[in-house]
Amino acid sequence: MNRHCEVLIIGAGIVGCALAESLARNGLAVTILEAGVIGGGCTAAGMGHLVALDGSPAEWALSLAGVQRWQVRAHALPAAAEYRECGTLWLASSAAEMNEAERKAALYTNYGVSCQLLTAEALYQHEPELAPGLAGGLLVQDEAVMYPPAACQWLLERAQAMGAQLLRGRAQRLEQDGVRLEDGRCLRARQIVVAAGNQSRQLLPELPLQPRKGQLVITERYPGKIHHQLVELGYLQSAHGNAGESVAFNVQPRATGQLLIGSSRQFADTGLADEIDWPLLQKMLARAFHYLPGLRSLQAIRTWAGFRPATPDKLPLLGPLAGHPGVWLATGHEGLGVTTALSSAELLSSLMIGLPPSIDPRPFDPNRFSNANTPICPHALEDALT
């Protein structure tokens, strides 16, 4: 069978589905190819916290825009997407971390994002279950949590309503002007977007992608136990440092009343084997108890692991791939792909259509690592400073 389309997107994770929707809205004939369940890749493994992070100016720009795009569309999301504007509460455990909270507060304020610095006293009024001894916190009210597979499905359905086609199958290799599927079919397309998450490397082995394993635990339902997504300010260090393994306190109240407990990061040499790494899980739980001692007696029903598609500078690969005419990339979103799905889609579709993007695309240029002129990545600087 031979099919022809204007744009073929490989991968119906949240990144591919958001892009399909954006391109379809711009009137392009889009086909999206998925080998498995819609939103069943990394999108099904993550926490779904919609959060702006400022590890670098580019990360800040993309994630802030992402949070805001979701806010605008929240009213249209189906109930199954469990969008809940619980806010992010950054916890400071020391005076030094309180300084960091103040620095962040100034940044948010600068960008017109409302936030509130909390004294220790105010912190405990917001979250009485927190362990004593914390210095204070920073509450970012408008941030939210979501159930990503349902949001992903919704984006796909929106795209389909605007003419996009869903095709089931696994891309095996890229060919001149098209894609060869595992079952032998060949799909022709003028433009091909690889949005296959970690598996993008199976199609393009040269991509600077590395799976970064993360583990989560979910509990039974305890509505009202905590009210905000709680994150330790030390998180930035562990999330962005390039250290082999780290854990950080990160607990989320789900719309179901369940608590979702994260998070860990490790570059697993075991490939994509998703078994639980118990010592790391136990470290993560110990960290969680340190901040929320009441967790100890709650019932856990499930643990799991997923793989964030990570690049060396923690920024996604968004743009045309040099040496492969007609091939674009939308992958490498590491631990922020749910947050940045809409802003990434907007950026990439602008580039594909030839409109001026609202976010500077250069930091996301897929060819930045092979280009000797690329300035050293800001994270290396940040790591050196902290």
Place this chain on the structure above:
Amino acid sequence: MRELATELAIVGAGPAGLAAAEIALRHGMPVCLIDDNPAPGGQIWRGGQAGAAMAGHPKLRLLTATRVVAAPAPNCLLLESADGASQLSYHRLLLANGARERLLPFPGWTLPGVTGAGGLQALVKSGLDVRGKKVIIAGSGPLLLATALSLKAAGAQVIQLAEQASLASVSRFALHLWHWPGKLTQALMLGWQLQQVPYAMNTHVRAALGNDRLQAVRLRRGDEEIELACDWLAVGYGLLPNLELARALGCKTHHGVVEVDHVMRTSRRDVFAAGELTGIGGVDKAQLEGRIAGLLIIGEYDRAVALAKRRRRWLRFAAALEQHFSLQPAIAQLASADTVVCRCEDVRFGRLAKCGSWREAKLHTRCGMGPCQGRLCGAACETLFGWQNAGSRPPVFPARLDTLAGNPSTAEVT
């Protein structure tokens, strides 16, 4: 968290686990026997005199009302009970943690008054008063007869026994019973004791009726439908091995049972399996397998091999059970669009029918995402839709976070 160590850990104090424990203890090997029930005996004996001979044996550590919740490291199990968590390290492990009932959804199956067949039996054993109550027992397999008998003994009026398999199929099974004289005697005894109970083949429950509680049952027998008023309905469609722990340990499974060789070794070194886990075959098979595993574990390889020859008969029995009580296609088509399939998350048949796989159903309907983690609805979906549900994630049972966190000291090492 307590730290425990043993030579042989046995999970499950049913016939299989007890038989193995006895042999190991007689040999002088330290045994830690773990069961989540308050007393040893497993599903069939539930306490009683089971294990009495071993009680107080100096080399036995009996942990009842204790669950194995995870296998966090090689040769190590996490246990949980009401008074806390422990970490057990072992040299050898015997999995003898049995089976559970297969429950399948039909309209009304979530009404109070409707239970599993083994479920009602267990309720009665733990004190439910059924004297003078009208009970219907339905589903498939010999377990229905055992349930009927214990209900009768408890004073209930069993007004109907309904077996979905055809008369021809059940008769063929009965005709073969002389291969297993013990089973034949048992069957004759049961038949004698149950002679007042109407036993209908080719009959299944179409629906349980009632508003807030069960009032009547609609049965389908061949082409006719009848309604019978009753107080309790117990329905079970045979047994399914509890594979979660075996899978957590990395033991290979095949066709829904743990793969073992002729002397009960699993694919994992130092891990053995016996009883219903290796195939549903009843108490005699379970005891025999427990003994084979026990002999092998104490180093009596030749005796284990000799005993293993007898196992073939019981494997044939297990195969006969499976063959003659296999489900008729109608059983997988009882649910209507609004019949609940996943009780934890209240997911109904109509939504599931739109999905193409177990994973899709989970991600997009929350089926199997609740506290039971698909223990019931996963098996139901396999029967209803043919979906494979191979994955299971720790913990094996819901467990306190504290338990999973283990010892900080051990969490630091590696």
